[in-house]
Amino acid sequence: MNPGSPLFSNGDLADTLNQQLGQIANAVAGWNDDTLLARPLDDIVEELKEQFRVEPISLDRDRITAEPIADGSMPTRQFNETVNIRVTTVTLVVPYAGDRGLLMLRPRHFTLSPPAAIVRDGELHLYWAGALNAEANAIRQNIDKQLDDIQRWLDWGTPQVTAFNKEAAQRITAEVQARKDRLLANRNLQASLGFPMRKRPDADTYAAPITRKTIVPRRQAPAAQPFRPEPALADGQYEAALEVLLHQRNQLERSPSTSAKMGEEQIRDLLLLQLNGHFKGEAAGEVFNNNGKTDILIRVDDRHIFIGECKIWRGPKTITDTLNQLLGYLTWRDTKAALLLFIRSGSPTDVISKALVKFREHPNYKRDGQHATEERHDFVFVADSDPDREIKLAFLPFHLPKPPSTR
Numbered sequence: 001m002n003p004g005s006p007l008f009s010n011g012d013l014a015d016t017l018n019q020q021l022g023q024i025a026n027a028v029a030g031w032n033d034d035t036l037l038a039r040p041l042d043d044i045v046e047e048l049k050e051q052f053r054v055e056p057i058s059l060d061r062d063r064i065t066a067e068p069i070a071d072g073s074m075p076t077r078q079f080n081e082t083v084n085i086r087v088t089t090v091t092l093v094v095p096y097a098g099d100r101g102l103l104m105l106r107p108r109h110f111t112l113s114p115p116a117a118i119v120r121d122g123e124l125h126l127y128w129a130g131a132l133n134a135e136a137n138a139i140r141q142n143i144d145k146q147l148d149d150i151q152r153w154l155d156w157g158t159p160q161v162t163a164f165n166k167e168a169a170q171r172i173t174a175e176v177q178a179r180k181d182r183l184l185a186n187r188n189l190q191a192s193l194g195f196p197m198r199k200r201p202d203a204d205t206y207a208a209p210i211t212r213k214t215i216v217p218r219r220q221a222p223a224a225q226p227f228r229p230e231p232a233l234a235d236g237q238y239e240a241a242l243e244v245l246l247h248q249r250n251q252l253e254r255s256p257s258t259s260a261k262m263g264e265e266q267i268r269d270l271l272l273l274q275l276n277g278h279f280k281g282e283a284a285g286e287v288f289n290n291n292g293k294t295d296i297l298i299r300v301d302d303r304h305i306f307i308g309e310c311k312i313w314r315g316p317k318t319i320t321d322t323l324n325q326l327l328g329y330l331t332w333r334d335t336k337a338a339l340l341l342f343i344r345s346g347s348p349t350d351v352i353s354k355a356l357v358k359f360r361e362h363p364n365y366k367r368d369g370q371h372a373t374e375e376r377h378d379f380v381f382v383a384d385s386d387p388d389r390e391i392k393l394a395f396l397p398f399h400l401p402k403p404p405s406t407r
Helices: 013-020 023-028 032-040 041-052 102-106 137-192 235-253 264-279 317-327 348-361
Strands: 072-077 081-097 114-122 123-130 287-289 293-294 298-299 303-312 336-343 365-372 377-382 390-397
Touching: 013 023, 023 041, 023 137, 032 137, 041 137, 081 137, 102 114, 102 137, 102 235, 102 348, 114 365, 123 137, 235 303, 235 336, 235 390, 264 298, 264 303, 264 336, 303 317, 317 336, 317 348, 336 348, 348 365, 348 377, 348 390
Parallel strands: 303 336, 336 390
Antiparallel strands: 072 081, 081 123, 114 123, 287 293, 298 303, 365 377, 377 390
16 A cells, blocks of 8 residues: 555656746746846856756755554455455655655656655655564565656656756856846837937836746835936956956066065055056056045056955955955946955965955955966955945965065
């Protein structure tokens, strides 16, 4: 006797996943125009990926528990008559994690005899019923066989789920980027025409995207004001400034006898000299910007393309204090910065490891950026005044040890 309904028999997994892929375009189209333009691309993509992500089922066989054993009866045929015989009923509760619906959908590979169980949120109930004098080993073998059978069906469907999640992530990124590009192009065209834009009656509302999961991802309210495109700071200029600094760092590290005699301001002045050679005198030091003076600031066409802060490592608190200082310098439009850390003593690997921890512990930290090496580590922070304004922050460690004193 095995009470419960057959698993994997209420639909086709491939068809269901394909239908979900078809809903991605609708979900992206459901976002309010201004909200989609104002929020960072990665935030929108991650929210939609979480909405569409399918979590494979994993059985937690180490946490199986048993219900109290009960006596019952089971109908059986004896001499062409149906009679009830007394049996022992064992019920086991198997915890699981993942999307419950996968237990109902038939994978691409299957057999004609699916396993059976009672499915509840986070739990599978498996049953065994038999003679009152049954041995524990026999019961355990029967339950293990049921579990192995369920796991076999789950393993058949997992590759389909993995492929779906990968394709969904790619489609979401492409759809969001394409819609952002279209909206921004339309806004730029509207601005170039010189006519005021007529407000639509439904401008303050938007259709909620189709939600597959019961937990709806957190959604910020639509932007209070229509999004207005602003000139974007070219990543190429920012990368060019970092390339100059990295090259000069390598030169300083190769000349320890020279760099050891230089103080923080002297090193900064040398870096400024190299930056001005590249940016034609647009780099300056100790410049007032917002709430303080920044060590390095590069302006091009009245726009800040680079803001940097130089510090000597004096312990983990150096990172926290410098980040607070640097974030205080940044105005609302400054979105690219760097922290240049001069390591005078100690193991560079150890110092860098401690510094990275402090970056990630900062309340404005959002995620790691594109580069993640000991040569350069990028982060994405948020501005104090606007959680939707992202700041690209490059961490550049300089190993400039003082030479041992000689007598």
